[in-house]
Amino acid sequence: MPVILLVCTLFAAGPVGDASPLILGADDEADVLLLAPRQAEEGPDGNLYVLDVGDSTIKVYTPAGEFLRSLAGKGEGPGEFQRIDGASFGFTPAGLLFFAEYIRGHRWLTIMELDGRVVRTLSPVVDMTFGVAKAAALDDGGFLLQLAYMSTVHRQQEYFLYDSPRSLVRINAEGHVTAELKRTMVTTGISYSADGGDTSLPFRPAFAWTLLAGGEVVWTDGTSPVFTLFALDGRPARALQSPLPEPTPVTSDELADWQRERKTRGLENYPDWWHRFGRVVEEYDESLYPRPSAQRLSTTPGGRILVEGVWNGETGGAHYWLLDAEGQQLCARVLAIRDLHVSPHFVMGFVDDDEGRTLLYVMNHGGDEMAALSKVGTMLETEETP
Secondary structure, eight states: OOBOOEEESSOOOOOOSSOSOEEEOSGGGGGGOOSSEEEEEEOTTSOEEEEETTTTEEEEEOTTOOEEEEEEOBOSSTTSBSOOTTOEEEEOTTSOEEEEOOTTSOSSEEEEOTTSOEEEEEOOBOSSOEEEEEEEEOTTSOEEEEEEEOOEEEEETTEEEEEEEEEEEEEOTTSBEEEEEEEEEEEEEEESSTTSOOEEOSSOOOOEEEEOTTSOEEEEOSSSSEEEEEOTTSOEEEEEEOOOOOOBOOOHHHHHHHHHHHHHHHHHHOHHHHHHTGGGGGGOOSOSSOBOSOOEEEEOTTSOEEEEOOOBTTTTBEEEEEEOTTSOEEEEEEESOEEEEEOSSEEEEEEEOTTSOEEEEEEEOTTOHHHHHHHHHHHHBOOBOO
16 A cells, blocks of 8 residues: 655644746747756846756746847857756855856856856866756855766776766866865766676666755765864864665665666667676676665755755655754655755746656745645655555
């Protein structure tokens, strides 16, 4: 019998501004259709900014969903995306928009006015080949950057494993690294070749972090309920005990399901590639890591920490935990939404329609983020099989 996870202690009922959600991405948006939205944020002007990897743009909408303009676009110059895959964006304390690109994209941050006029580019001074997976702007003109580096390869019996280094660094307004807060090395891929053709492994540790209002950074790889807090100079500040469960071992049945899915997809779409490279997944019969419990962190305007668990394709949802600044649980639910987060005026995230298209879900919280999260939870709660 399916069981609904519902453990809320402080979600109070109350008015939630306009409690009807706004859905962006449906057919009725004609030529401003969101093709493949991957990130959405509220801008300093109160408008909605959506990264659309389908056409390499950041689309801007009013809070009512009216399309205003597109920014960036695909290209080689400043103000354009060279590689949209893995790109991310945000806003500076001065009210400017910035975006960053992944490995083989531009090796700079683009900083622009909200109308798209380029102000400048900022190139991180990093010797290794890198991409920026996520960034947060700081009050001093610098940034926190989550950097991904080129993989290294090591041989394991008849195949090769690809190890991916990642780090969280602070750079100043000139791009120089002033502190490294965290560095990890995770095995992320497997291949019969040492120079490509690798397949991403499942159940990998996360690299999740968020900047708290007091200037600390909370970080987790999802494999422990204990989070680490860092000062901006890189010193570990303290540990934060969360109510998240201990990660559980990955079963042989789960790996077998993953292998079958990869084989089916490979034979249907890329049979030559499957026979040359893809069948290496059959060699990966024991997970290197336990199943992570968290994959994303965000901070709410009220100073709370929102933790997103790993998406479960069978239940069509992800665990969410809302914690106070000391790690105490305020609410925990399983919701059919990805990248749920809270901005100054909205609760937003991504949902899928019946045809598998990704849609942006937005609700005005009317100044009461707790009540709005409760409303979203009621509307999008899903079922979980224990």
